[in-house]
Structures are given as C-alpha cells and as structure tokens.
Amino acid sequence: MSRFIHRWPGLIAGLLLLVLSLSGAALSIFPAVERLSSPQATAAVSVADVAGRLQAAHPELEQIRRAPSGRITAYWFENGAAQAAVIDPATEQSIASADPNPVERWLTNLHRSLFLGDGGRLVTAAGAAAMMVLAISGVVLIARRAGGWQRWFSPMRGPFSGRLHVEIARLVVAGLLLSSATALWMTASTFDLLPDEAASPIAQTDASGRTGMAVADMAALRAIPVAELRSLSFPTPDDAGDVFTLKTDRGTGYIDQGDGKLLAWTDLTGWQRATETIYMLHTGRGAAMLGMVLGLMALGVPVMAVTGFVLWLAGWRGRPRIRGNVPASRAETILLVGSESGSTWGFAATLHAVLSKAGQTVHAAPMSAFDPARYGRARRILILAATYGDGDAPASAKGFLERMNALAAAPAIPMAVLGFGDRSFPGYCAYARAVTETAERKGWETLIPFDTVDRQSPQDFARWGRSLGAATGLDLDLVHQPVQPASIDLTLVSRRDYGAEVQAPMVILRFALPQAALWQRLVGRAPGNFVAGDLLGILPEGSAVPRFYSLASGRRDGFVEIVVKKHPAGLCSGQLFELRPGDRIRGFVRRNPGFHAETTRRPLILIGAGTGIGPLAGFVRANTRCRPVYLFFGMRHPDSDFLYREDFATWQAQGRLRRIVTACSRGQNPRYVQDGLRHEATEIVRLVREGARIMVCGGRDMAAGVSTALGDILAPMGLTPSLLKAQGRYVEDIY
Amino acid sequence: MKSIFAALALTTALTLPGLAMARPITVTTTLNQYGGDGAYLAFYVTDPQGKYAGTVWVAGGKSKYYGHLSAWYRATGGNPSGIDGITGASVGAGRTLEISLDLADALFDAGYTLHVDAAVEDMRDSPNDVAIPLTSDGAGTPARGRLYVASLAYSR
Structure with a gap:
C-alpha cells in the first residue's frame, strides 16, 4: 500500500516537483548572499x-x-x-541599489505560482502536498526495506537506480518534509485560511x-x-x-x-509569530544557513524524480499486468515471484488469474517483498523462483533468503516452491532448491513437494498446477502462453561467412540500429542502452520461443552484431543463415549485466572459442581507453574460421588489444584454447596478480577445460577459479 | 460625515439601481513600468477637512497585504469593512485599470478629493501616490502620481 501511495503522486507530480525543487534551490542562495553583503x-x-x-x-x-x-x-x-x-x-552611507533583483523575482514567481496567479499557487501547493505524501510513504518504504527503523542507515543493495534513490532520500527526506509542510502553511496563510x-x-x-x-x-x-x-x-x-x-x-x-x-x-499574535517563523524556515530569510541546507537538499529531488521514474519503468516493463491483485493483508494465497527477466512473472500472472477464477483472493509480489507479518488472512504461500547464474537470487528475489533466515520461526501456513530454469545448465533451479532447503531447515511445512519447470514448459507448469489443485481442493487448469517480448524489425546490413571449409559454418551478422526516439526506447519499442555481452533474442518464424545470442556490439557502435553457428536442423540458425543484406528478422535486446566488461584500468583476460568470440570481440572493439586486454581464441583452422581476423589486427594496432593467442584444433600442431592458456601460465599468473578479470565465452566443454587449466595455473598462488568467481573476477557465458 | 459615508456605500454598490442623486463616472488609472509584481491600489475619498469619507475601489484581493496601503488602512482603522463588492485583481506594471462606478452628485465641487494608495511586493509602499479633487471641470484632466501611478483621470 505504501508503495502505491509512493508511486502515483511521484509519477504525476514528478515534473512539477522538478520545477519547484530547482527553483527553490536557486532561491536559497539569495538570503545567504544578502546576509553576507549586509553590514x-x-x-x-x-x-x-x-x-x-x-x-x-x-x-x-x-x-x-x-x-x-x-x-x-x-x-x-x-x-x-x-x-x-x-x-x-554605521555611516548612513548608501551602499547599494534598493531595486528588487529581477532574477530573484522571476524565480520567486515561478516557484510559488508558475506565473499563473492564484491558480498556480494552488498547483504548487498540490505539489508540496504530493512531496509530503512522497516523503512520508518513502520513509515507511525505506524502513521496511532496511528491515526496521533502527537500521535506517544500513547499507543498501540492489540495482543502481534503486540504491541511488534510497541513499539520497535518506539524506534529504527531513529537509523535504520541512520545506513541503512550511509551503502548505504559507499557502494557507496567503489564502487567508489562517487567523494570522x-x-x-x-x-x-x-x-x-x-x-x-x-x-x-x-x-x-x-x-x-x-x-x-x-x-x-x-x-x-x-x-x-x-x-x-x-x-x-x-x-x-x-x-x-x-x-x-x-x-x-x-x-x-501567536498565529502571526508562527507564520513568520514558518516563512523564515521556508525561505531562509533570517536563517540563511538553514535556507542553503534546505536548498541543497532540494537538489535531491531531481535525482530522485529521474531514478524513481527509471525504477517504475523497469518494474512496469518487467512484469506482466496482474489484474485484481489483492492487498497482502486480505489475500488467502500469497504468490511470491523471483524473476530475473520477467518470464516467471508471466507464469505468476497465469497462476494468479486461475486461482482468482477459482474464487481465491491472491496477492502477487516479488520475493524481495516477503513479509509474513502482513499475511494476516493467508492460508498458503506459493513461491515461483527462477535462478540467476549458478544459483544466485534473481533480480526480484534479492534479500529473500536473508529475510527468511532472520525469521524467529517459520510461518504457520504451508508453502510450495516451483523452480524455473534450463535443464541443460548444471545449476538447474539451484536458487529455488536453496529456498526449499532453507525452508525445510526452518521447519516450514510444505503444501506440495518441490517441482520445476524446464525451459518455460507449459506441460511442466500444468502438471504442477494439477498437484497444487489436488492439495488445495481447487480445480486448477494452468494453461500458460509465454508472454511475447516486445520485438522490433532488424534489417541485415552485412554478413561475413567463415568456417565452411572445416564443416563449421559460422557467420557474423550485422544489423542496422533502428532509429528511434527517446520515448520509443523508454517504452520498449526500440532497444535501450545495450553493450557487448548483452543478449539479442531472435524470434524465428514459426516459433514463439526466442533464441538468445550474445551481442558483439553496443549501442555506441551504431549497429547490432551477433555471431551465429549453423546447426544442422536448427530452426533459428537456419533462418539467420538465409538472411541477405536488406532482409529483416524480429528480435529484442535483453540485458545481461553478469557478463559486462566493467570500466576499470585492470587487465582483462578474454577466453573464447568458436562463436563465443562474439561478445569478446565486442569488448575489444569498445576498449577505446586501451585497458590491457589479452585474448585467447580457440578455432579449427586459421584460414577458415578465424572470426574477426582483420579486425583483431586493426584493434591490436590501435592498442585496444594488447595480445592475441590463438589455438587451432586442426592442422600441423593441433591444440585447444586451454593448451594456449597453459603455455602462457606465467603471463596469466602475473595478470591475475595485477587484479585481472577473466571472462569466458563459448561451449560447455571448452569452459570446463578452461576452468581445469586455470585451476592448475593458479594453484601455486593459492587461488582457484571458484575463489575468483566469488570475487566477481571470473565470469562465464556458456551455451 | 456619516450621511456622506452612507451615500457612498450605497452608490458604490452597483447592484442598487435608480439613485437619482448619483451619476456614473469612469476612473482610468495607468501604472508606470516600475519593474515589480502587480500593484495593490486603494481608491478612497476624503472630505474638505481631509477626513476619510469612504472607499470606492480596492485592486488586490488578499486582505493580509492591505496594511501596506498604509494611509488608507489607517484611515479605515485597520478594519476596512464594506468593500466586498468593490474589490478586483491587482494591477500589473504598465497596465491600465478602468473602473465604472456611481458617485453621489454631492461629492463634486464640494471639496472632496479622490486618493490612491499603492503598494508592490518587496518595493516601497506609496501612501497617497496620487490625489485629485472631484470637480465638474476637472473631469478628463489627468494627474501624475508620485511612484507607481503614471496617470489618474475620471470622466463623467
């Protein structure tokens, strides 16, 4: 409820508050200047x-x-x-003109009435009221997020926008409350509503x-x-x-x-004194230092308006519309969703609709909002959880395990966990499993056993729905069509073919970056800000399930580039291989923040084979600041599948690539990329000592071989790949 | 004095028709480009002894600022009653205000004077910015103000 109260006044009054805060901050300077210049x-x-x-x-x-x-x-x-x-x-000498400052007058009229007279004063007063509502509801949200009032200043985690929003709010909320409350008093005084x-x-x-x-x-x-x-x-x-x-x-x-x-x-009178004090607190006239502090605090408003909008937009785009969501305190079924990209929210929406149709009151919320104290009427808790990476919490489940661990006792009502993942990965549904295990340790009763949905399978989901229905006595027929991401037409500009001679046809496809206005990017009608390492989802004709390819370019490069290998019976790769310049295909960009090349001066070791070279080439291309980058590239034969060969030569000459080590599995002296690593062991040890980050992209077998080789290389310095992984210095993008 | 005040109160209340003793006049006030926000103006009449006789118009709606129209405010005893029907918006710099009102015949050529107090936010107050005697001959002849009023004239 607090979130609802926080969101809508913020979105509606955002622009108005931007004007009021900026003009207020500018106005706060004048009393201080006047104070300093007055004998x-x-x-x-x-x-x-x-x-x-x-x-x-x-x-x-x-x-x-x-x-x-x-x-x-x-x-x-x-x-x-x-x-x-x-x-x-002291001297009765004239020292300055008494004419009012026109800039101050202009700013004052903008700040208090938007140049619109009494009507404008009412609008700005509404802005002040919205600011007050935002401040109060925001304080409640921060306390809840931090886990209590006594932890008001505890460090925050989560995405950058959210962190910035909260960090600034904690610093400035007191000033904003004071400014908005005094503004409302002054409006009431101006309109003769006070006996002052x-x-x-x-x-x-x-x-x-x-x-x-x-x-x-x-x-x-x-x-x-x-x-x-x-x-x-x-x-x-x-x-x-x-x-x-x-x-x-x-x-x-x-x-x-x-x-x-x-x-x-x-x-x-007492009222007059009160009004004068409030006027002083709001304008800083007679309290110039306080005025400057309030003015500085007001500058937090534009930052919070922008980050707040970004947060809302991310949330709005990230989850499908759930109709008739019941507040947590009144719902019989609590539906907690741990989703990274939003597809799990799609399943949650279907489950929500089916349960509601069966007469249940259902509250759906991200797992990170888990708060059993608010579930007064709940009879069961259903958890739908995806997994991020090898077993980390997905975006909307951050902090869930910590919250559950912090509970004195498990909730009295039973729960069920459904994991979402891809069986081809070793950490299949690892996070959902961790949630289940933690719940069992806590002695939390389960409603139905842990189950999983593989690759968004509608059949798996329907099966789980039947067992949930059996356990609850409800007739649940879960039919879920995965939500189609908003996709755009991509036009092929060029293609470069490789590998036909070694029976591994691969192609570098470069698409034009669709021209789009800012609003189209904001509402998802065009790719937003993407970088190499993010994913391009392609929707082939005849299938609703997208295939993902690592991007070899960023928005700043001005084009969308991927590397595709032709699979003998592959629907999507087949269609991509058919493309000729000018042809179109539908696709969309998905963020993949776990595989970004971070901006530091520390060395970067890139290891890839085959089409895995795509994002790595993108990192090198984007390395205009000439951070030391070392590339290990495994291929079959340099004359056939040496992708980006000419580009690498150019980038090396430009300093974007320090060194490239190739390993060819065919020819006179066959060896794999891990052999190349072992050969350069001394160099790798030196780079890791300097704080190097290692990024691996390619097939599963190659990645396993690389991990073993690096384990051997790093063992003498007391390091292992998993230790580096835990520090975020060893990341993989494997398929 | 009391009877004149009553007459003014009646004649300035434009809703009361058919007063044979009153005639319509138009007061035209033009302000200078003084470089400030809208001015508050009080139009009032004094008798031949200089005593306050009554208010004919107040430009500016918020009574909390009336204290800045200091001569008028003090003349009314700080409690200007009976001005409900004769207030309007404040007047911007360089703008002209025209007021039509019925004024008792008895006020003309009898030593009565029309005064204007003016005040602008964050600028100096100007009590008695301009004063003009009410005479039959004086109609149409503008008077210059001290600070804010560029010209004040009435026509019959």
Whole structure:
C-alpha cells in the first residue's frame, strides 16, 4: 500500500516537483548572499539614532526598512523624485541599489505560482502536498526495506537506480518534509485560511496636532535597538494629523510627531509569530544557513524524480499486468515471484488469474517483498523462483533468503516452491532448491513437494498446477502462453561467412540500429542502452520461443552484431543463415549485466572459442581507453574460421588489444584454447596478480577445460577459479 | 460625515439601481513600468477637512497585504469593512485599470478629493501616490502620481 501511495503522486507530480525543487534551490542562495553583503548594526544603536542621522541626510525621508538579513533600506524624496538605497547603519552611507533583483523575482514567481496567479499557487501547493505524501510513504518504504527503523542507515543493495534513490532520500527526506509542510502553511496563510492577519484595530488616540520634534530625540524610538526594527514610516509632510508608524519584531505602533510618544501599540499574535517563523524556515530569510541546507537538499529531488521514474519503468516493463491483485493483508494465497527477466512473472500472472477464477483472493509480489507479518488472512504461500547464474537470487528475489533466515520461526501456513530454469545448465533451479532447503531447515511445512519447470514448459507448469489443485481442493487448469517480448524489425546490413571449409559454418551478422526516439526506447519499442555481452533474442518464424545470442556490439557502435553457428536442423540458425543484406528478422535486446566488461584500468583476460568470440570481440572493439586486454581464441583452422581476423589486427594496432593467442584444433600442431592458456601460465599468473578479470565465452566443454587449466595455473598462488568467481573476477557465458 | 459615508456605500454598490442623486463616472488609472509584481491600489475619498469619507475601489484581493496601503488602512482603522463588492485583481506594471462606478452628485465641487494608495511586493509602499479633487471641470484632466501611478483621470 505504501508503495502505491509512493508511486502515483511521484509519477504525476514528478515534473512539477522538478520545477519547484530547482527553483527553490536557486532561491536559497539569495538570503545567504544578502546576509553576507549586509553590514550588521551593533546592538547599542537605536532606531532613533539611525532614523535621526538618515533624516539629516535626506530631509524628505519616507520610510526605513530592515530585512531579516540585517539589510537596511531607506526611501526618500529629493526634488520631487523618489529615491531609495541600501544603507550602512554605521555611516548612513548608501551602499547599494534598493531595486528588487529581477532574477530573484522571476524565480520567486515561478516557484510559488508558475506565473499563473492564484491558480498556480494552488498547483504548487498540490505539489508540496504530493512531496509530503512522497516523503512520508518513502520513509515507511525505506524502513521496511532496511528491515526496521533502527537500521535506517544500513547499507543498501540492489540495482543502481534503486540504491541511488534510497541513499539520497535518506539524506534529504527531513529537509523535504520541512520545506513541503512550511509551503502548505504559507499557502494557507496567503489564502487567508489562517487567523494570522495583522491584529486590528489599533486603539486610535488622536495625535497631539503638534509637529517638529527631532526623530533622534523621540523616546519611543530611543527604546528600540535597530536589530528589532522591521520598518519605520514617516508622517506625510505638512500633515499635522499624521503619525510615525513603527513595526518591530514584537508588534506595530503609532508615534506622535509632536512629542515622540507612543500613541498606540499592538503585539504580534501567536498565529502571526508562527507564520513568520514558518516563512523564515521556508525561505531562509533570517536563517540563511538553514535556507542553503534546505536548498541543497532540494537538489535531491531531481535525482530522485529521474531514478524513481527509471525504477517504475523497469518494474512496469518487467512484469506482466496482474489484474485484481489483492492487498497482502486480505489475500488467502500469497504468490511470491523471483524473476530475473520477467518470464516467471508471466507464469505468476497465469497462476494468479486461475486461482482468482477459482474464487481465491491472491496477492502477487516479488520475493524481495516477503513479509509474513502482513499475511494476516493467508492460508498458503506459493513461491515461483527462477535462478540467476549458478544459483544466485534473481533480480526480484534479492534479500529473500536473508529475510527468511532472520525469521524467529517459520510461518504457520504451508508453502510450495516451483523452480524455473534450463535443464541443460548444471545449476538447474539451484536458487529455488536453496529456498526449499532453507525452508525445510526452518521447519516450514510444505503444501506440495518441490517441482520445476524446464525451459518455460507449459506441460511442466500444468502438471504442477494439477498437484497444487489436488492439495488445495481447487480445480486448477494452468494453461500458460509465454508472454511475447516486445520485438522490433532488424534489417541485415552485412554478413561475413567463415568456417565452411572445416564443416563449421559460422557467420557474423550485422544489423542496422533502428532509429528511434527517446520515448520509443523508454517504452520498449526500440532497444535501450545495450553493450557487448548483452543478449539479442531472435524470434524465428514459426516459433514463439526466442533464441538468445550474445551481442558483439553496443549501442555506441551504431549497429547490432551477433555471431551465429549453423546447426544442422536448427530452426533459428537456419533462418539467420538465409538472411541477405536488406532482409529483416524480429528480435529484442535483453540485458545481461553478469557478463559486462566493467570500466576499470585492470587487465582483462578474454577466453573464447568458436562463436563465443562474439561478445569478446565486442569488448575489444569498445576498449577505446586501451585497458590491457589479452585474448585467447580457440578455432579449427586459421584460414577458415578465424572470426574477426582483420579486425583483431586493426584493434591490436590501435592498442585496444594488447595480445592475441590463438589455438587451432586442426592442422600441423593441433591444440585447444586451454593448451594456449597453459603455455602462457606465467603471463596469466602475473595478470591475475595485477587484479585481472577473466571472462569466458563459448561451449560447455571448452569452459570446463578452461576452468581445469586455470585451476592448475593458479594453484601455486593459492587461488582457484571458484575463489575468483566469488570475487566477481571470473565470469562465464556458456551455451 | 456619516450621511456622506452612507451615500457612498450605497452608490458604490452597483447592484442598487435608480439613485437619482448619483451619476456614473469612469476612473482610468495607468501604472508606470516600475519593474515589480502587480500593484495593490486603494481608491478612497476624503472630505474638505481631509477626513476619510469612504472607499470606492480596492485592486488586490488578499486582505493580509492591505496594511501596506498604509494611509488608507489607517484611515479605515485597520478594519476596512464594506468593500466586498468593490474589490478586483491587482494591477500589473504598465497596465491600465478602468473602473465604472456611481458617485453621489454631492461629492463634486464640494471639496472632496479622490486618493490612491499603492503598494508592490518587496518595493516601497506609496501612501497617497496620487490625489485629485472631484470637480465638474476637472473631469478628463489627468494627474501624475508620485511612484507607481503614471496617470489618474475620471470622466463623467
């Protein structure tokens, strides 16, 4: 619920808050500048002193004002012309123009009313209200995410946007609450909704009718230090009935021009004082340092608006629409989803719909939002979990195991885990298994035994649905069509063929980067920002299941490039091989952050064979900063399947590639890429000592051979591939 | 004095028709380019002794700022009542304000004066920015103000 309250005001008011925060931050500078440039009066100087000396200099003095910054402005007439100046209270000299700063006035009008008068004031007040709602709901969300109020400043994990959003929020939320609350008070005051009007009337005693007393001698003015002055207005010349009007920090009074005595006085009311304090807190007028701090904090708003939008967009694109999701506190079935790319959410949506149709109230949420204390009416918890890499938590399940481990006792209601994965990988459903094992250790009762779905198989899913139905007494017929990713037309620009002579036809396919407007990229109608190592999903004609290829190019290269090997009966590779320049095929980009070449100066060791060279060539191509890159490339015969041969020569000349070691499995001296590694063992040890990162791409057998070879090479220095993997210095992309 | 005030209150309430003693006049006020936000203006009449007789128009809707129209505010005792039907929006720099109102015949050629107080946010207050005697001959002759009012004229 907090998330809902946080999301919608944020999206709707985002742009408005951007304007308000930027203009507010800019405005916060003016009080500080004014404070620093204004000479401060000493405590001993009275209003009578300053007024007397000023009137001596300017006989037709009309008004003296003192701003909270200490700046004193005098207004007078001279030969019929209006004059005004900022004056130094010590010398009565004019030191600056009294004209209002046009930039400040422009910013003020933008900030408080968007130049739209009273209507604009209501809009900005709505913005302040939205800011308050966002701040309060955000605080609740942060506390929940951190695991309690006492852990408010504990380190955050997760994707960069989310981390940045939270880190900044924790620093600035107090300032934003103060700014928005005071803004609402000021709006209420402006629209006369508060009883803070000037106290009226002042008991009107008639003036003495005499004139001519020297200002410097007036007792009522002698008693007031300049530091308390707000304004002193002089009587109209030659009007004996007129009086001096004095405003101070304490109230307003009238002074007789004949005898200098106070004719009437009214103190400020409590409401007026409150409004003045709030005005000071909001504008920094009279509290310049606080104003600057609040202004700096306001600068967090644009960052949070952008990261908040990115987060929402990622979530919106990442999960299919689930209709009729019931709040956690009212649902009988809790559906927790651990999804990396969003396909598991598709299964969850189907399960949600079928359960709802069977009369169940269902709450679907990411596993990372696991919070059994909120499941008041729940009777079962169903967990659908994919696996990231060799057994890590997928994106939407980050922190789930930690939360479960932190529970004092397992929830009293039974649970069931369904794993999603690809049986061809050794870590098949490893994360889902880990969840099951942890639950068993905790003594959590299971509803139905652990089961898995291989490669998004609708049959596996339906089978699990039947056993779930049997256990719950519900009639569950789970028919799931995997959600089609939004794909785009890719036009082939060029193809380079290799390997036909060694019975391993391979082709480098280069597609044009579709021209797209920003909004199309934002809503997924065009590839976003991708780099080499990300994946290109291709949807072949006649199949709804995409095949993935590692990208050999990034967006900055201006084209989309993959390396494809022809499989004898392969549907997708067959269609790709048929493509001629100008032909089109449908595809989409999928992020693969685990296989990115990170931007550091440390050495990079790239190891690949066959089509696995694709992303590695992309890393080399993108290495314009000439980080030391060493490439080990396994092929069959240099005259036939040496992919990117000419490119590597060029890149080596440009310094993008430090060294290339090839291993050819056919010919006079056959050897594999792992043999090449062993031959260069000393060099590899040196590079790893320098902090090198190792990236392996290619077939499963090659990767196993490479791992064994590296294990032997690194053993003398007390390192193993798994140790490097744990540090993120050894990553694989295997097929 | 009391009777004049009552007459003003009646004649300036434009909803009351058919007052034989009143006639319609148009007051035209043009402001200078003083380089600030919209000005608050108070139009009021004083009697031959200089005493406040009544308010004819207030430009600017938020009563909390009326204290800056200082001469008028003090003349009304800090409690300007009875101005509900005779307020309008503040007037921007360089703009012209035209007000049509019914003014009692008795006010003309009898020593009464029309005053305008002006005030602008973050700028100086200008009580009695301009004053113009109400006479039959003076109609159409503009008067210059001190600070914010470029010209004030009334026509009958």
